[in-house]
Amino acid sequence: MSTTLGVAMVEATPSAALRPYVLRLCAYREHYAAPVTRSEPAFPGSVLILGFGTPMEAGGQRVTSFGGGLSDRFTVTRTAGPAEGVEVFLTPFGARRLYGLPLRHLKNHLVPTGDLLGPWADLAVERLASTPSWHDRLALADRLLCERIAAGPSLGPELPWAWARLLESGGRLGVSSLADSLGWSHRHLVARFNDQIGLPPKTAARVIRFGRAVRLLRSGTSPAEVAVECGFYDQPHMNREFRELGDTTPGQICPRPGDAGRASLAS
Known part of the structure; x- marks a missing residue:
């Protein structure tokens, strides 16, 4: 991982099949001279982090990859070391199909991806980490999410x-x-x-x-x-x-x- 301090991001527009479920995809890398604490605001969607590197503090726990439901309050996070990965901004219906469980169980909660998504999460993170090009990494994340969401529960209109x-x-x-x-x-x-x-x-x-x-x-x-x-x-x-x-x-x-x-x- 680069030792350059700061944060770098590249965004990608989700593919047509993914757009009803994903608002945007973002590959990121961050490394700071000292720990950085942020207040992440509530927004009308859900965040999935498929990350690798130093765990961050979020929702009162140390996690590297995690997801959750919608929140009616801000969430405090603390980044203490170099990390990178893909950040996925999900619509509520993307989160519902991806996680396959009622979203009321995830309100105001962040959960390690292994607990939310099982072996799929570990495999996805492993494949993303072994893909050095950010363009290719985002394209891979798009394909993996399309496959997983398509297999999720159907929702009415x-x-x-x-x-x-x-x-x-x-x-x-x-x-x-x-x-x-x-x-x-x-x-x-x-x-x-x-x-x-x-x-x-x-x-x-x-x-x-x-x-x-x-x-x-x-x-x-x-x-x-x-x-x-x-x-x-x-x-x-x-x-x-x-x-x-x-x-x-x-x-x-x-x-x-x-x-x-x-x-x-x-x-």
């Missing part, structure tokens, strides 16, 4: 439809409206969300709204305008949501003169 509507609304679409559109009871909608997404619809909407607010702040929209646009009750309400979901404040995200792009929250 209703939840992907409801999820798309919630994303389009920026988290502002009411739960009762979703249930009425599907012809479901509120209880049935919540049960299906917990199974296939891992969060109840109202909580999922909070996470989606937070992500939209971050994007608007980064674009230069003022915090006051963002609070109104995203449907927060008031500025203090938005501040509380940012602390709970991202361990940050709107002021830390809002670009400042000469300080554009300073925020490190994932979109």
